[in-house]
Amino acid sequence: MAETEERDADGLLRQLVASVSAIPDPIERASECVRVGEEVRGLHSQLAAVRRKAIYEATLKPGATGRSVAAELGVSAKTVSQASAEYRRTDLEMLRDLVLAAKVGSQEDPDVAHAEAMLASTTAVGVLAHVVAKLSGHWYRAADFDSDDDHWWKIHDGFERAQYLSGLAGLERSRPATVDAAEQDDPHTPAVLRWPCRLLNAMPGIRAHATTDERRGRPVWTLWWNIKSADSHVDIFSAGPSGDGWLVTEWLVWLVRDYRIAGRTIASTVTAPPPMLNEPGNMLTFTIEAPLDGEDAVDPREFGRSIVRLWGGAASDRDRTGYFEINWPPEDET
Secondary structure (H helix, E strand, O other): OHHHHHHHHHHHHHHHHHHHHOOOOHHHHHHHHHHHHHHHHHHHHHHHHHHHHHHHHHOOOOOOOHHHHHHHHOOOHHHHHHHHHHHHHHHHHHHHHHHHHHHOOOOOOHHHHHHHHHHHHOOOHHHHHHHHHOOHHHHHHHOOOOOOHHHHHHHHHHHHHHHHHHHHOOOOOOOOOOOOHHHOOOOOOOHHHHHHHHHHHHOOOEEEEEEEEOOOOOOEEEEEEEEOEOOOOOOHHHHOEOHHHHHHHHHHHHHHHHHHHOOOOOEEEEEOOOOOOOOOOOOOEEEEEEEOOOOOOOOHHHHHHHHHHHHOOOOOOOOOOOOOOOOOOOOOOO
């Protein structure tokens, strides 16, 4: 995860420098350097605010104290104290607003009364967030969706933060640790497609799934994928699609076309539901489909081996046609 985060930040900075460097007119390029430099300097204050908030949130973790956080981050106790005072006050005000919002439709509700009593008796943000987060259902049931949109989103986001703070403080029911989604087989994936699906999920910037359909005249296998967000911390609507994911998609479409030129029955398609009615920025689904039997069938394992061999690099005996070095998962025996 740390390597991914570093790559995200480095990529953004490199893209910014490359964009400015590519301006053909030298006068415009020089002026743009000044403008971008001023914007980057402005980011320092924003990053400082993000850092102060992170320092405060670190004090909410189980067993953490101001002194332990200061020692771990290499900052002064005063820095931790000031950050905590600033953001604790903001969170307490937010939690009070959430209780008032929940109270509108639940005047006599015991959960609301308990939250009000807790607000009057403690400033422990983690404990309060745990209590207040449970009121989200009360508010959603009573919320006027035709009212002020900004206020609705403020309360909605507030309940999401309360849930986050409760989990940060270790007050949510713990869940068993799981491996990364890209490394975890979907239990519904047919055995014959598990390895090819793992191959696609080893490629950067996409998330793949697989299935078979034997209800047609000829049984077919299908691999499909979506392009991930360009920023692992931000949704695709805000950050845009992963550039690596587009390059991988382009390469896979080329591979399918190469199979078709060789006379094999295989197809790639792209589909999308109506825009703005679903999840903007995350609606394109890319599909590869081929029959499982017949003279022109494409065995999914054969297709997987073609991916590894034709992509090239360390796992292949040929020059790389792919764009990155990939650590391919081994072919299983099933």
